[in-house]
Amino acid sequence: MLVPSKRLDSLGASVFSEMDNLKRELEKEGKHLINLSIGSPDRAPALEIRKILSQTVLDDSQYGYTLTRGTDDFRRACAEWYQERFGVDLNPETEVLPLMGSQDGLAHIYLAYIDPGDLALIPDPGYPIYTAGLMLAGGEKVAVPLLEENGFLPDLRQINPDLARKAKLMFLNYPNNPTAAVAPLSFFEEVVAFAKEYDLLICHDAAYSELAFEGYRPVSFLQAKGAKEVGIEFHSVSKTYNLAGARLGFVVGNADVIRNLSQVKSNIDYGVFRPVLTAGAYALSSEKDSIEENRNAYQRRRDILIEGCASAGWNMPNPQGSMFIWAPVPTKQDSVAFAFKLAREAGVIVVPGLAFGDYGEGYVRIAMVQDESVLQEAVRRIQQFLKKCQ
Ligand SMILES: Cc1ncc(COP(=O)(O)O)c(C=O)c1O
Incomplete structure (x- = not known):
């Protein structure tokens, strides 16, 4: 057997794979599981988005490579959406690039930026691709803790200046x-100065x-003065329009960085499927109501979970955004032991905080990716489980 690369070794996904193994084992035992682990949207895209997708799929002319820059229409729709949503001007020729999912x-x-041994500052806990991408490029991670006492924002003054x-x-x-x-926005302004x-x-x-939720609208990093000189911002249509x-x-953002990323990608892929770009451009320019519906659905789910768990003595902060609840482990166990026990005894799957980095210990992540009736059942199971833990 050939020995795989050291690079492969550096891609540690141990907590996730342990959870996966446990899930499979429980399924084999015939246990009915409620999966609140992966942030994969369970809702369907708006009907009009699906109609446009299906119409364009039937068009003979839609099957060529779109190449890295995608279509003019899609890049223009991104720029117009940015202007309308954030008041930020973008040049669709130089400051916008389509991606095969933001993960790409x-x-x-x-x-484009990291040579072997180069350092990058990565939030901990953090979404795993930030570390995995860095490892694939041979870089080294400097973990930047996100602590509850700082509202899970990095304390920039605590970052070692040499690093x-x-x-x-x-x-x-x-x-x-x-x-x-x-x-x-004030945080992003500090980030630009940093x-x-x-x-x-x-x-x-x-x-x-x-x-x-509740009328709150997140700001864009690019709204901070000078942000475009130092950075870029990634967007996904996966969560916004349920097109995962x-x-x-x-x-979007800094034109030099966009060009360099585009150069990497032009050596790797041939672009997004044209009907997907067409449906995406439509979604960005026209689908306002379905986003609102989406937000309201997640808000109702959030309330079911937060209120239901609180009534069993498990208090968790009410998230203002995202599709997750970051809940402190309510027992004396570590996050892995708690998540395993919850899975085995209640059949509810959540992700132990440790899976997102050392600073994730003490928490579990609950993804609001089931409909309300399933979440009500999850709450019932959690309530019974916590009663037994007392
Ligand atoms: C923070 C964050 N960024 C990016 C992604 C990837 O999304 P996409 O489907 O656009 O690749 C996810 C998916 O869960 C995510 O949670």
Whole structure:
């Protein structure tokens, strides 16, 4: 047997794979599971989006490569959406690039900027691709803790200045996965100053920018003055329009960075399927009501979980955004032991915080990816489970 690369070794997904194994084992035993682990949207895209997708799929002319830059219409729709939503001007020729899901860009940006041994500042806990992409490029991670006492925002003054100086880029993500925290514009203004001081590329993942509750609307990193000089922002249509499987996202911001990422991608892929770009452009320019419906659905789910668990003595902060609840472990166990016990005894699958980094210990992430009746059942099971734990 050939020995796989060291690079492969560096892709540790142990907690996730242990959870997966346990899930399979429980399914084999015939246990009925409620899966609140992966952030895969369970709702369907708006009917009009699906109609456009199906009409374009039937058109003979839609099957060629679209290449890295995709269609003019899609890039223009992204720029117009940005102007309308955030008041940020973007040049659709140089400052917008389509992605095969935002994950595509999150993984590949490192190949444009990180040589083996280079450092990057990565939030901990954090969405795993920030670390995995860095490892694939041979870089080294400097973990930046996200602590509850700081609202899960990094304390920039606590970052070791020598490491900040050596690092080439910094990842951020608000509304945040897994902590569900949101960031004010003043934080992004601090980030711009920090990036200028230490000559850092800022990569902001805004996958959940449209999933926020009770009228709150997350800001864009690019709204901060000078942000475009130091960074880029990634967007996903997966969560906003429930198009996760269609694989579409986009990245916007600094034109040099966009060009360099585009150069990497032009060596790897041949672009997003044209009907998906067409449906995405339509969604960005026309689908306002379905986003609101989506938000309301997640808000109702959030309330069922938060209120139901609170009535069993498990208090968790009410997230303002994202599709997650970041809940402190309510027993004396660590996050892995608690999540395993909850899975075995209640059949409810959540992700132990440790899966997102050392600073995730003490929490579990609950994804609101089931409909209300299933969540009510999950709450009933959690209530019984916690009673037994007392
Ligand atoms: C924070 C965050 N960024 C990016 C992604 C990837 O989304 P996409 O489907 O656009 O690749 C996810 C998916 O769960 C996510 O949670």
